[in-house]
Amino acid sequence: MIASLSLILLCQLAGEAIVRGLNLPMPGPVLGLSFLLLLLLTRDRYAALRRGPLHNDAVESTGRGLLAHLSLLFIPAGVGVVQRLDLVVEHGVGILLTLAASVVVTLLVTVATFLAVSRLLARRQAKQ
């Protein structure tokens, strides 16, 4: 488990280092995600890599454990609302309505695009 956690942290560290070093406009952990994915895919091709955390589902089960309670990890940032109570009192209703309306519009536009493109691609495939 420690080896798996180290591997995950190493991916994140590499991601952060590259993002900072090259001034990339993306978050470090997202680059770390692609490193871990790449490692898992290369492991399938080369048996020599099948050891330690990349063996017997080790890093996979540690990762699933982390993701099982993803919502817990947002609580500390969310409690930060206590620092901004002045703004909540002054603009709370406007902010809440703005965010709620924006979420609904975003959900609808995304799902509509996804379904429309999905149908379009299926039709094109059917023609071929």
Next chain:
Amino acid sequence: MNEHPFSLWVYLSQSPLLWLTFTLSVYAIADAVSLATHRHPLANPVLQSIWIIGGFLIMTGTSYTTYFSGAQFVHFLLGPATVALAIPLYDHRKRVIAAIVLMLISLVAGSITAIVSVVLLARAFGLPQAVILSLAPKSVTAGVAMGISESLRGDASLTAVSVVLTGIMGAIIVTPLMNRIAVTDFRARGFAVGIAAHGIGTARAFQVDEVAGVFSGIAMGLNALVTSLLVPLAVTLLLH
């Protein structure tokens, strides 16, 4: 005699141990309640935990900085958890590769909608410019959004709050909304909530359906990339 309990509180309330334990216990109870209500959207464990913990901090006059000294250990795991999203992605790689074009097009449409809608709505509601700047990146995961907000000279702590609020609202609304408009493709449902409501939406998606969770995780990762490029552009175009 009476001084003892108070001095114990003074000692414990300054220690990370108390606040870490408190955060985990409140979440554990909120999660148990959520499970007991068959994951009812309103029993969202993040929402319930935040008001209980926030209320307790206000009642005891504890500063957020003191609370964060304990809660930071939980907060830190956001990074490794983002990296761990590679695992469900790997497990479902065939489905993902099959839908790559589909996802890229939906990503661009959703990401632009998220930013433009929040800026226009905030203006319509008469919110001040500083608040609008802080709300603009609300659909991406907290760490990224705070970085964007800082670079625009917005208020990073307001951004963090609006990110979490957006996530909670998305997680609450998504299931009833998608059922109402009869969307049965769990790839589409997951992808939409990942774009609109980042990690909290993704956590919700995993509760509902594993495939929805995977697509939500991908959407959240891609959106973090695209939004950091789009927000500065949108703000320049829409606010000046």
